[in-house]
Amino acid sequence: MSKFKEAYYKLGDEYITVKEYSDNIHREKVYCPECHTAPIHIVCKEKIKPYFASDRNDKHLKDCQFYEEFISNKNLIKLIDSKNIEDKKRLNFLIDNGLQGAINILIKNRLDKLETKQNSIKENNSYGSPLVSSNTYKRESITRVNIKNLIKRKDELLDNFIIIWGKASIQSKEDEKINSKTKEKFKSKILNFRKDNEFKFLISLNANQINYYKELPRNMTEIGFAVFGLLKEIKLADNIKRLKLEIKSTQLYYDLG
Numbered sequence: 491m492s493k494f495k496e497a498y499y500k501l502g503d504e505y506i507t508v509k510e511y512s513d514n515i516h517r518e519k520v521y522c523p524e525c526h527t528a529p530i531h532i533v534c535k536e537k538i539k540p541y542f543a544s545d546r547n548d549k550h551l552k553d554c555q556f557y558e559e560f561i562s563n564k565n566l567i568k569l570i571d572s573k574n575i576e577d578k579k580r581l582n583f584l585i586d587n588g589l590q591g592a593i594n595i596l597i598k599n600r601l602d603k604l605e606t607k608q609n610s611i612k613e614n615n616s617y618g619s620p621l622v623s624s625n626t627y628k629r630e631s632i633t634r635v636n637i638k639n640l641i642k643r644k645d646e647l648l649d650n651f652i653i654i655w656g657k658a659s660i661q662s663k664e665d666e667k668i669n670s671k672t673k674e675k676f677k678s679k680i681l682n683f684r685k686d687n688e689f690k691f692l693i694s695l696n697a698n699q700i701n702y703y704k705e706l707p708r709n710m711t712e713i714g715f716a717v718f719g720l721l722k723e724i725k726l727a728d729n730i731k732r733l734k735l736e737i738k739s740t741q742l743y744y745d746l747g
């Protein structure tokens with residue numbers, strides 16, 4: 491059973507919190523906030539704050555992070571620190587599935603909106619690239635947070651390896667830094683992710699990554715993305731705190747459609 495702080499109300503095409511839930515309006519009409527497919531319901535117990543829950547993981551879309559059990563941050567760090575080839579393969583498998591799953595959901599939501607306009611109904615299909623199925627590796631979900639919930643969930647997510655995804659405006663800024671040991675200059679590029687005209691987080695690309703992403707437009711508006719990394723809080727020169735996602739490799743995916 492998975493728990494949720496918000497639910498997707500299909501008829502209104504909106505997300506509601508537990509406080510906004512009204513039995514008259516929402517009963518049996520709210521769904522998983524990520525895949526919009528698994529039905530969820532409200533659980534009210536004495537002495538516990540009410541929450542949303544879904545009964546069975548297999549009611550979620552395969553691309554949804556709630557379809558599988560979650561890997562803990564501790565076990566994820568074990569895989570990241572391991573020198574073992576099998577561990578590295580398994581780690582890449584989990585990251586790729588998490589990123590591709592997020593992109594598939596973005597594509598699905600984009601197509602669903604088009605179809606709602608055309609008044610047709612499509613059944614529970616998968617979109618985008620199929621997730622890699624593997625007999626060798628057990629699929630486990632890496633915690634994934636939508637950019638619009640990132641600030642709200644900051645305290646719980648800081649210093650964890652996570653996937654941030656959703657739609658954002660991304661502005662890039664070239665930067666030249668000096669290596670503190672060798673005093674050599676090197677290039678970096680800062681990508682600022684903004685949502686609803688507010689800064690949410692940044693990532694910094696090294697020379698290899700700049701080269702890898704060189705085809706991307708300089709500034710992008712409302713682009714679907716998913717990126718894996720370690721969430722940190724940094725202080726800028728003027729004491730402003732910023733969220734930074736430290737990425738190690740080319741684990742930033744786009745939906746340019």
Ligand SMILES: [Zn+2]
Nearest residue numbers: 522525550554
């Ligand atoms: Zn779901």
